[in-house]
Amino acid sequence: xxxxxxxxxxxxxxxxxxxxxxxxxxxxxxxxxxxxxxxxxxxxxxxxxxxxxxxxxxxxxxxxxxxxxxxxxxxxxxxxxxxxxxxxxxxxxxxxxxxxxxxxxxxxxxxxxxxxxxxxxxxxxxxxxxxxxxxxxxxxxxxxxxxxxxxxxxxxxxxxxxxxxxxxxxxxxxxxxxxxxxxxxxxxxxxxxxxxxxxxxxxxxxxxxxxxxxxxxxxxxxxxxxxxxxxxxxxxxxxxxxxxxxxxxxxxxxxxxxxxxxxxxxxxxxxxxxxxxxxxxxxxxxxxxxxxxxxxxxxxxxxxxxxxxxxxxxxxxxxxxxxxxxxxxxxxxxxxxxxxxxxxxxxxxxxxxxxxxxxxxxxxxxxxxxxxxxxxxxxxxxxxxxxxxxxxxxxxxxxxxxxxxxxxxxxxxxxxxxxxxxxxxxxxxxxxxxxxxxxxxxxxxxxxxxxxxxxxxxxxxxxxxxxxxxxxxxxxxxxxxxxxxxxxxxxxxxxxxxxxxxxxxxxxxxxxxxxxxxxxxxxxxxxxxxxxxxxxxxxxxxxxxxxxxxxxxxxxxxxxxxxxxxxxxxxxxxxxxxxxxxxxxxxxxxxxxxxxxxxxxxxxxxxxxxxxxxxxxxxxxxxxxxxxxxxxxxxxxxxxxxxxxxxxxxxxxxxxxxxxxxxxxxxxxxxxxxxxxxxxxxxxxxxxxxxxxxxxxxxxxxxxxxxxxxxxxxxxxxxxxxxxxxxxxxxxxxxx
Numbered sequence: 001x002x003x004x005x006x007x008x009x010x011x012x013x014x015x016x017x018x019x020x021x022x023x024x025x026x027x028x029x030x031x032x033x034x035x036x037x038x039x040x041x042x043x044x045x046x047x048x049x050x051x052x053x054x055x056x057x058x059x060x061x062x063x064x065x066x067x068x069x070x071x072x073x074x075x076x077x078x079x080x081x082x083x084x085x086x087x088x089x090x091x092x093x094x095x096x097x098x099x100x101x102x103x104x105x106x107x108x109x110x111x112x113x114x115x116x117x118x119x120x121x122x123x124x125x126x127x128x129x130x131x132x133x134x135x136x137x138x139x140x141x142x143x144x145x146x147x148x149x150x151x152x153x154x155x156x157x158x159x160x161x162x163x164x165x166x167x168x169x170x171x172x173x174x175x176x177x178x179x180x181x182x183x184x185x186x187x188x189x190x191x192x193x194x195x196x197x198x199x200x201x202x203x204x205x206x207x208x209x210x211x212x213x214x215x216x217x218x219x220x221x222x223x224x225x226x227x228x229x230x231x232x233x234x235x236x237x238x239x240x241x242x243x244x245x246x247x248x249x250x251x252x253x254x255x256x257x258x259x260x261x262x263x264x265x266x267x268x269x270x271x272x273x274x275x276x277x278x279x280x281x282x283x284x285x286x287x288x289x290x291x292x293x294x295x296x297x298x299x300x301x302x303x304x305x306x307x308x309x310x311x312x313x314x315x316x317x318x319x320x321x322x323x324x325x326x327x328x329x330x331x332x333x334x335x336x337x338x339x340x341x342x343x344x345x346x347x348x349x350x351x352x353x354x355x356x357x358x359x360x361x362x363x364x365x366x367x368x369x370x371x372x373x374x375x376x377x378x379x380x381x382x383x384x385x386x387x388x389x390x391x392x393x394x395x396x397x398x399x400x401x402x403x404x405x406x407x408x409x410x411x412x413x414x415x416x417x418x419x420x421x422x423x424x425x426x427x428x429x430x431x432x433x434x435x436x437x438x439x440x441x442x443x444x445x446x447x448x449x450x451x452x453x454x455x456x457x458x459x460x461x462x463x464x465x466x467x468x469x470x471x472x473x474x475x476x477x478x479x480x481x482x483x484x485x486x487x488x489x490x491x492x493x494x495x496x497x498x499x500x501x502x503x504x505x506x507x508x509x510x511x512x513x514x515x516x517x518x519x520x521x522x523x524x525x526x527x528x529x530x531x532x533x534x535x536x537x538x539x540x541x542x543x544x545x546x547x548x549x550x551x552x553x554x555x556x557x558x559x560x561x562x563x564x565x566x567x568x569x570x571x572x573x574x575x576x577x578x579x580x581x582x583x584x585x586x587x588x589x590x591x592x593x594x595x596x597x598x599x600x601x602x603x604x605x606x607x608x609x610x611x612x613x614x615x616x617x618x619x620x621x622x623x624x625x626x627x628x629x630x631x632x633x634x635x636x637x638x639x640x641x642x643x644x645x646x647x648x649x650x651x652x653x654x655x656x657x658x659x660x661x662x663x664x665x666x667x668x669x670x671x672x673x674x675x676x677x678x679x680x681x682x683x684x685x686x687x688x689x690x691x692x693x694x695x696x697x698x699x700x701x702x703x704x705x706x707x708x709x710x711x712x713x714x715x716x717x718x719x720x721x722x723x724x725x726x727x728x729x730x731x732x733x734x735x736x
Contacts, residue, residue: 084378085138085219085456087124094383095128097254098224099244099392099485100376101307101331103138103456105219109199114184120204121185124218127171127198128381129254132223132237133352134168134200136333138455140216143335147293152180163205166218171198198222221334221456224376225254230266238350239307239374241396241485242269245409248379248392249400256385262406269411273373273396274346276310277570279490282367289318289360295332295339296360303338305329306452306488308349308371311342316363320356326368330354334452346371370488373397373411377450377485395485397495403521403545410523412498414568417539419520420527421513427555428512432533436506442479443469445496449486461492464500468679494570501567509540509560512548517556521545525563539563566681592676593623594684595634600672602664602694614694616661616670622654623676623684629654631679641669641691666694 087105098104110123126134137144139160148156153167167178171194178201181188202218204211227247228235238244246266248255284304288297296318298305305311309329313321321327327342328349341354348354373396379388393400397412444465448458461483470476481499486492509528520526522545527537544559603615618636622629634652638661639645652659652674664670673688 087217087219095381097129097379097381098127098131098222100239100487101221101223102376102378102450103219103221103452104378105217110188112185112187118206119184120215121181122202123199124202125194125197125199126220126222127224129196129198129225130171130173131198132226134170134198135221135223136335137166137200138219138335139164143333145333159210163207163210165203167201169194169199169201171196229270230263231270239376240270240273241373241375241392241398242266242273242409242411244376244395245389245392245398245400248389249407249409254381256389258407260406262408265408265410269396269398269409272411272413273371275372276369277372277494278369279367283314283364285362285364286316287362289357291357291359294341294354294357296342298338298340300338301336302453302455303331303334303340304453305331305340305367307331308346308374309367310369311365311367314364314366316360318360318363319358327355331452335455370490373491375485375487375491391484394483397498399523401522408521408523412495412568414565415525417525417527419524420529420537421516422529423531425513425516426511427514428550430509430511433508434506436503440503441473442477442500442503443473444476444478445481445500446478447480447482447496449483449489449492451487451489453489461489461496464493464496466500469504497570498568505562505564505567507562510558512550512555512557515554515556517558526560528560592628592678592682592684593625594676594687595620595623595674596687597621598674598687598689600689600692614664614666616664617658618661618672619658620674622657625676625678627678627680628676633677634674635677635683636672636674638670638672641671664694669693
């Protein structure tokens, strides 16, 4: 007998918005001027018995699955934060929209027991719209991968083998009621279809040895809402932040009902999101290759690669893959026994189409890059629409701008100016502010993101800081920047660094312009030349654009803020040391002097076993340049002469006059070059020596340098296993 049943109802309510972004959105969407209302949705769970009975029934179900018959407790904890992985019970709760690839639980809309309390049945709604896929299920902290469920949804191995059944439903509008649930639970009829709701139906069979702490928590890794790809006109699932932003902006039920979006800008933003950003190499070992499924098993209990990560086979051989060729990750199991597939392109990785594998056993994969702005998250329909849009846009440090009768979706990237203004374009006086207030300044930033690296739970991403800015500010000023739609730590750091650098571009310029300013829009970068301030083609971003009049003459009021391409640069996590946009060009741009007196000397090193290895010692004379020798450094590169690709070598600090290139092949010609980088990041010309080797290094002679060998065994001759006695240990003592 089932104790209770919930009936799913869909209600629509109205929510007014007060913040400026939402007001603008509402005005355009509803066409009613400066204010407006957009309908929001709620998910209502009505029932025929009281809340106290519901709680008692769930508590009773929990006690049935606990070790002590009279004990129990309620394992349903309502966690209402973005990225929620906890199932909960609540009679009325907001509908939720899921974008991208997230771990998700949700409201328990039905719970009951049958067969004299042998089985408990639960229905957990994961999203209130159709989704692409329900993948790996997490039961408490244990992973149930797709291939661990048989055709009837019965778990096949591990702790929950044969006692847990999981059925998945994607929420199509044509969805039918779960046949097993209808068959086994009298109250659940064919009319209980939950159309438009993605859910899992879970049946637990009583076993005191398995369910020792009551009802476990169920969550799932899901691929959420399908979005229209403006580049090909196809509606599909995507982790692309620009396409997710466009979907929320234009959706006429869940979103903002906008009808006109600049397609060229949107396509550009979508392409930016799919650009690859080089990352620090991340190697993982693979331990098995399944040629039937194309699944590669990875060492470790948490998968460190995410969808779309670009990898290569670093060692070992996998039939079907080619060494030195890039492949793209399709996660399969993120927890416990971690596994993945590989696709031959990013597009195929998104659709889940993997490469056919023919052989392989063990070796290493190496991640070398990741998509610039891929992510996802959860939106609640009872939240302010403007705030929801801001959350989605945060995944690409983006903007949604309404101008010229269209919405522009812009990703966080540098836009090269195409328009230039000077004094002749002005139509009135100007206002210039050179500093922002201290309350708007910061030199440290950190916040929350939600990543599979943390099992899909919110966590802090690494701190982004700039010590030079802290010195300028006279103290450490920290700002919290939460990124609910960002799932990679390096992406979070890139976005955070971008915001930190944008905040340091402090000059704002407000003026009335002639109608020549009609050709710019909010979000554009322009060149501005103004001799009074020493500006020659200085880059500014348009923050505000307003058509007004001055004594009856039409003028355009612009608010501009300085910008620089360096704001958007990223170098595998290194901090930016100084403001990359100098405030004035009255002094000439810095001319950086290179190092001089470059000399390369080979050094012969004898190992403990008597073998010879070689190094090159590089000496140089620092330039007479204060901004290099006080806070700057030297960038170095070398390569084999036969190669066309330079390799980045060690960075020499400002007080160094030498460095060493180790493990040199004596039979190979090498090229070496170095240049100065001052503390502003400006670089000198390269100084180089080409075509040297051990025998002829820039005219120098070989220096045999053994260094100081103190109490070192130079040679140990192994005569076999002789009863723990070392024979032939020749000790030479100290050689200076």
